[in-house]
Amino acid sequence: MTTTLSLAGKTAIFILKNPVDMLGITILGNNSAIPAYNRNPTAQVLSLQEESYLIDCGEGTQLQMTKYKIRRSKITRIFISHLHGDHYFGLIGLLTSMGLLGRTQDLYLHAPAALEGIINTQLQVADTRLPYPLHFLPLPAEGQVVDDKRITVHCFPVQHRIPCWGFVFAQKKKPRKLVIENVRAAEIPAAFYDNLQKGEDYTTKTGTVIRNTEVTIPSPPPKSYAYCADTIFDTSLAERVKNANLLYHETTYLKDLEERAAARFHSTTIQAGAIAQQARVKRLLIGHFSSKYESLDAFLEETREVFPDTDLALEGVSYML
């Protein structure tokens, strides 16, 4: 994307790979349990401005990254929701490939504590030392796990057959934007610009108050992506993910298999729709489809009956927030 901005009479052209204020999620796998019908197990890439986060990493994720041109070197953090294989069997291959490709930059791995031993054992038996620092950060029961310059990540427990976590990825509130012509016209000194961006009014030497709203405009509201991993239908999740710009909620089964879904700690289409509605999210993305279904059409139809702004999580497709 090419953006042309006019700044104080000068023209600057920015060529941006991703729009600055946009987060996008790219689906690398949307199937549950067993790969089927060319659908791969769960993996998603959250694209930020200069880096990417990987969310879950089923078998074959590194192959999917090659297929969909996801740059491994941009991934700075990996989040693993739980230790069922369809959510992490591709991780050890990705970690070792990153090493073989010469990665040197830090990688942060947020995952259930038991994964650390599994990875270390597999590296040891192969006599492999990764050439980059791999920081293993066991997930707490719940709370903030990332506080970066532009983004925070919180984890929360979801109810599944084994310990399992969901995540909320949220942009931080951005400072207000200066309307530079007005700022200059008011002769506000540059030293006060930071205060303006925080929303403060300016008082001139003569005592005139220049209201903040006269010289700044609000930045776009921060966006958030909520990922509910594998979960039974649980209305308390709505509070965890409320107002998200995009909610990913699993729909392993169609609505007629509600009992089976509950028995296996999974959800149906209309249950995911109900959570999205209750949480007042803007859009809903559904995935983790059972291998028993070849066509996904009914998933979309059923969920949209409850929550119209629903999309299927389709492999290779990026959904902007």
Next chain:
Amino acid sequence: MTTTLSLAGKTAIFILKNPVDMLGITILGNNSAIPAYNRNPTAQVLSLQEESYLIDCGEGTQLQMTKYKIRRSKITRIFISHLHGDHYFGLIGLLTSMGLLGRTQDLYLHAPAALEGIINTQLQVADTRLPYPLHFLPLPAEGQVVDDKRITVHCFPVQHRIPCWGFVFAQKKKPRKLVIENVRAAEIPAAFYDNLQKGEDYTTKTGTVIRNTEVTIPSPPPKSYAYCADTIFDTSLAERVKNANLLYHETTYLKDLEERAAARFHSTTIQAGAIAQQARVKRLLIGHFSSKYESLDAFLEETREVFPDTDLALEGVSYML
């Protein structure tokens, strides 16, 4: 395949899925270390008459099985040569998928001892119990590891960066075939047929000796497949694999990278050819190509200069012995 046999004046038509005396090897992955250029990590399927053996199981092997229509239920034994990830990272996914698909028949896993703990830990953290008996059989330093009705398997050590094994899969010698017209003409009683098939002569009540070669013909000679896994150039391997119908030997590098190959305990094209020549094998199959090569043409050319009966191990292709 349809075979028409004329037996004592009767015509029998046999429709065989696999020819009885034939073993075939199907390549599911032929690349080393990192998947590249649509080449997957090592995995091969040895097709026997009513079952299959899987040899190594890099990441994505279960997907390759689906792609190339390899029936998981036919696999009775899995052999893992060593614990570098490109030879076994697909195993845990395959084992759990077999369980999810309802397998109940026994599965025998011949692998380096350390793999047992890795598998068990991954099953435990997922709270998974396989619905079929998985028999873990740690590889001995060397010797016979399978003695089935029709086939034997021996393992032997190869020199690699970590403990690594090669395998020889050999059909057992078959009993001689009766020429039924001649047997009947000689009035040999049916109770003696087994002895005839073992090669014994028959002496009639009147003392006439009917020589075995008058009433039987030899069965086709037993066939063998030798798999050398990842190995440095090691001429002592020739004795291990001598006279094999088909030898698989790795060629990670072309001949100009002999030093790199040695430093990494791998082999080059002409080194694989030299082993095949010294071992007097019938055919040579080469694979485990480095990700640095996009084209494989030079691998074939260089190896054929030394050993003309060479083929590239190509994904999805079956090589009959």
